[in-house]
Amino acid sequence: MAENGVKQPLLTESLDVAPKTNQKLNYRRRFRRCKSAPLAEFTPGELNGKDGSLPRSESIFNKLHPSIRKVAIYLFLYLAVGAICFYIVRHQIAGERTDGVLDSVYFCIVTMTTVGYGDLVPNSVATKLLACVFVFSGMALVGLMLSRGADYLVEKQEALLVKALNLRPKVGPTETTEEIETRKVSYKCATVFIFLLVLIVVGTAFLTIVEKLDIVDAFYCICSTITTLGYGDKSFSTKAGRIFAIFWILTSTLCLAQFFLYVAELNTEKRQKELVRWVLTKPMTNVDLEAADLDDNGIVGAAEFVIYKLKEMGKISQEDISVVLEEFEYLDVDQSGTLSTSDISLAQSS
DSSP: OEETTEEOOSTTOOSOOOOOOSSOOOGGGGGGGOOOOGGGGSOHHHHHSSSSOOHHHHHHHHHHHHHHHHHHHHHHHHHHHHHHHHHHTGGGEEEOOSOHHHHHHHHHHHHHTTOOOSSEEEOSHHHHHHHHHHHHHHHHHIIIIIHHHHHHHHHHHHHHHHHHHOOSSOOOHHHHHHHHHHTHHHHHHHHHHHHHHHHHHHHHHHHHHTSOOOHHHHHHHHHHHHTTOOOSSSOOOSHHHHHHHHHHHHHHHHHHHHHHHHHHHHHHHHHHHHHHHHHHHSOOOHHHHHHHOTTOSSOOOHHHHHHHHHHHHTSOOHHHHHHHHHHHHHHOTTOSSOOOHHHHHHHHHO
16 A cells, blocks of 8 residues: 555555554545465465475374364263163164174164164164164264364375375375365265265175175165165175174264265355455446545455455455454554554553
């Protein structure tokens, strides 16, 4: 903006603030003193200083890895409590039996994933009420906890997928990180889809070999399972089949749910990109210029233009701007329109 008769670009100026003046600035004029984030000028290698990867990867790992452990603990406790409860009332559950403990865990998995084959069904008031409790708690566990673990595991495989799809012989960590950040949702969707296909093939082969189903019935059983349709005419009836089902059902149903979630996220991202492209390519009119003039002085500065475009793109809202301005007002103790170390010290001391 113009200061002392000299125009200076707002988004590229240095971090040194200009000398303060005694004249108080208008409230909305604070927009004109915005600066771009200094981290945007550095490369991923400069940010980390070691292997060239973004520091966000390390923070995500440190943040989500304990969540994976928490998910495993919650899942183990859920299955342990469920298996014990259903084992106690095993004689009140009708259907095809193989082993008491195995059937209890299998019934718990089928209940929590809402597959419900019908090969094991509660036939007393106590077991029916117990099944109602475990189906709701199991759905909550899958929705709130296991999806976090699945999302984390998918993100860990993105780098491998990028390197596999890239035609160049050597892809460094910086190029891999940039590629992931650019097409993050697309690679997530592709990774889950490949994993889902592998699960379908493995499940179909297992039912064909172990459960002695023909390939059509095996594929039919797999599709009715991963979609939690669970007709029940075809299911895992042998001991080996139910051991396999304990792991496969939980993994496949969760994988399909994540796949549809990523598809919806990909569609949302596509629509957002189309909106951004439209905002950036549409001609600037006098009406737009007036709307972008936040301090009503007839001149639109760089900061005002950026804020206006971000609002048009749906990146920020007026409420977001108001919240940031409130914090700025609090830190700007002397109401000069700029922040300095003395302002920060005064604001913190007060």
